Amino acid sequence: MIKVKNxxxxxxxxxxxxxxxxxxxxxxxxxxxxxxxxxKTTTIRMIAGFLPPSAGTVTVKGIxxxxxxxxxxxxxxxxxxxxxxxxxxxxxxxxxxIAEIRGFSGTEQKNRVDQVIERCFLQPVKNQTIDTLSKGYxxxxxxxxxxxxxxxxxxxxEPTEGLDPNQKQVVRDMIRxxxxxxxxxxSTHVLEEVEAICTRAIIISAGKVVADDSPAALRQRSSSxxxxxxxxxxxGIAEKTxxxxxxxxxxxxxxxxxxxxxxxxxxxxxxxxxxxxAAAQQQGWTIEDLKVDEGRLDDVFRQITTTEDTKEAE
Amino acid sequence: xxxxxQHVLAIAKREWRSYxxxxxxxxxxxxxxxxxxxxTFSVSRFYEAGQATxxxxxxxxxxxxxxxxxxxxxxxxxxxxxxxxxxxxxxVSVTPIQALLGKFIAAWLFLALALALTFxxxxxxxxxxxxxxxxxxxxxxxxxxxxxxxxxxxxxxSALTRNQVISFILAVVIGLFLILAGFPPVTDLLARWAPxxxxxxxxxxxxxxxxxxxxxxIIDLRDLAYFASVMAFMLLATQAVxxxxxxx
Numbered sequence: 001m002i003k004v005k006n007x008x009x010x011x012x013x014x015x016x017x018x019x020x021x022x023x024x025x026x027x028x029x030x031x032x033x034x035x036x037x038x039x040k041t042t043t044i045r046m047i048a049g050f051l052p053p054s055a056g057t058v059t060v061k062g063i064x065x066x067x068x069x070x071x072x073x074x075x076x077x078x079x080x081x082x083x084x085x086x087x088x089x090x091x092x093x094x095x096x097x098i099a100e101i102r103g104f105s106g107t108e109q110k111n112r113v114d115q116v117i118e119r120c121f122l123q124p125v126k127n128q129t130i131d132t133l134s135k136g137y138x139x140x141x142x143x144x145x146x147x148x149x150x151x152x153x154x155x156x157x158e159p160t161e162g163l164d165p166n167q168k169q170v171v172r173d174m175i176r177x178x179x180x181x182x183x184x185x186x187s188t189h190v191l192e193e194v195e196a197i198c199t200r201a202i203i204i205s206a207g208k209v210v211a212d213d214s215p216a217a218l219r220q221r222s223s224s225x226x227x228x229x230x231x232x233x234x235x236g237i238a239e240k241t242x243x244x245x246x247x248x249x250x251x252x253x254x255x256x257x258x259x260x261x262x263x264x265x266x267x268x269x270x271x272x273x274x275x276x277x278a279a280a281q282q283q284g285w286t287i288e289d290l291k292v293d294e295g296r297l298d299d300v301f302r303q304i305t306t307t308e309d310t311k312e313a314e
Numbered sequence: 315x316x317x318x319x320q321h322v323l324a325i326a327k328r329e330w331r332s333y334x335x336x337x338x339x340x341x342x343x344x345x346x347x348x349x350x351x352x353x354t355f356s357v358s359r360f361y362e363a364g365q366a367t368x369x370x371x372x373x374x375x376x377x378x379x380x381x382x383x384x385x386x387x388x389x390x391x392x393x394x395x396x397x398x399x400x401x402x403x404x405x406v407s408v409t410p411i412q413a414l415l416g417k418f419i420a421a422w423l424f425l426a427l428a429l430a431l432t433f434x435x436x437x438x439x440x441x442x443x444x445x446x447x448x449x450x451x452x453x454x455x456x457x458x459x460x461x462x463x464x465x466x467x468x469x470x471x472s473a474l475t476r477n478q479v480i481s482f483i484l485a486v487v488i489g490l491f492l493i494l495a496g497f498p499p500v501t502d503l504l505a506r507w508a509p510x511x512x513x514x515x516x517x518x519x520x521x522x523x524x525x526x527x528x529x530x531x532i533i534d535l536r537d538l539a540y541f542a543s544v545m546a547f548m549l550l551a552t553q554a555v556x557x558x559x560x561x562x
Contacts, residue, residue: 048405049404050405069407070407070409071407073407074407076405078402078405080401080402080405081398082398084397084398084399084401085397085402086328086332086397086399088332088335088336089328089331089332089335098402098406100320101321101324101406101407102407103317103320129335142402145402
């Protein structure tokens with residue numbers, strides 16, 4: 001539903017977005033990741049039709065956003081960074097205003113506003129003015145605004161920024177619930193969020209896409225993916241495991257008498273667990289604990305974005 | 315088209331309410347009425363003049379508006395830009411021209427309300443004498459046009475910056491120029507070196523000659539065209555600024 005092709009944005013002489021391309025289909029929750037200043041917000045603003053691209057195109061359900069932003073925006077619910085709101089309005093007054101702009105009046109408007117108030121748990125504050133709200137309610141008010149016209153596409157720029165863990169959970173549950181019928185694209189630099197709700201993750205760095213995959217597949221790029229942490233009792237464990245053909249490198253984390261705790265990195269694409277178990281049986285080791293690392297997204301994120309940064313600096 | 319009207323109305327309503335949700339509206343109206351009263355009675359000596367006309371009232375409006383209208387206009391865009399709500403506004407299928415018209419209408423109606431609240435003066439004049447109501451009407455009409463012209467200037471400077479103070483000062487300075495452009499000190503200064511057509515051209519920019527014609531009770535199409543074109547020009551300039559800042 002969203003097609004981004006060779007998107008470029010220059011601010012004066014600085015190139016903020018440098019040839020970003022991707023496509024997103026219905027049912028996807030896309031996590032848009034990157035270090036600060038990588039061009040996440042600029043890209044989302046171009047998709048939302050707020051900024052025109054310097055080059056390249058964005059189409060939303062076949063509509064070119066740059067040439068017909070008004071039509072494109074009818075299919076989009078957009079929550080800008082920092083959840084800007086009209087401070088002097090009440091929550092329900094603000095939602096009625098946006099509903100009116102979205103073309104709803106009378107009972108239809110009332111129903112839609114009531115519905116999103118309920119859905120986003122805004123009942124307790126609906127008659128409060130926005131400048132008296134806590135951060136969590138502000139974020140949810142801005143989120144509620146995106147749902148009024150039930151758009152097919154939701155663009156959320158850091159939707160859970162500054163929320164406490166409970167509030168984050170509320171927002172994530174809402175996103176997960178809506179995911180099947182929509183395209184949801186959210187930018188974040190909280191990696192646990194991506195693992196929690198995203199079906200796909202794009203990492204951008206210095207204005208370019210540097211990774212585009214499912215969170216699970218990205219995790220597998222981590223150097224610690226499939227590493228085995230083994231605690232065992234027996235003779236010469238570290239040396240023996242190091243000799244196994246599947247094992248690349250062994251780190252001794254702890255050693256006391258004949259008990260030791262090791263981290264064993266398999267060779268690329270190999271699984272060391274069966275070989276380790278076989279060796280343990282053969283040598284008569286007692287395995288006290290064994291954990292297989294699933295890989296960590298933040299490792300991958302750091303790996304990818306820092307190498308890009310250094311390239312950029314050269 | 316219906317969507318355009320709907321957007322303009324929704325924005326105008328929101329803007330109108332936001333004047334009254336804050337103390338701005340009340341402070342403005344009270345100060346405007348107090349100053350208008352002060353100039354009319356204490357400076358122009360409405361009673362002592364012994365004439366049933368409101369010219370002593372209207373003659374001060376260019377100066378009052380020069381200060382007060384920028385105060386009404388300065389937040390229109392500067393505040394949207396500072397708080398980031400402009401991003402909200404321009405991503406819900408609203409175009410700059412719709413937002414612009416909505417805000418302009420709301421602010422102009424607000425100024426009209428303040429002006430309408432001077433009605434006791436008309437009643438007083440009617441009670442004391444027999445003012446020419448046609449002249450009174452064209453006086454109010456001219457004052458509205460003048461307010462609209464100042465407002466369009468203030469809206470333009472508001473779009474230029476996210477700082478309301480800068481917006482206010484720029485609007486006052488442009489307003490001052492538009493008042494003084496027709497005054498002898500300015501025209502004399504220009505006449506020393508500039509060709510006549512330029513002096514006349516600058517003088518024609520002045521609010522004053524057009525405003526004064528209306529105060530004499532003469533509704534001349536040329537004056538209407540003047541005010542309409544100042545407003546149209548300023549609104550289009552504002553649109554251009556918004557497009558370049560926002561990007562569409």
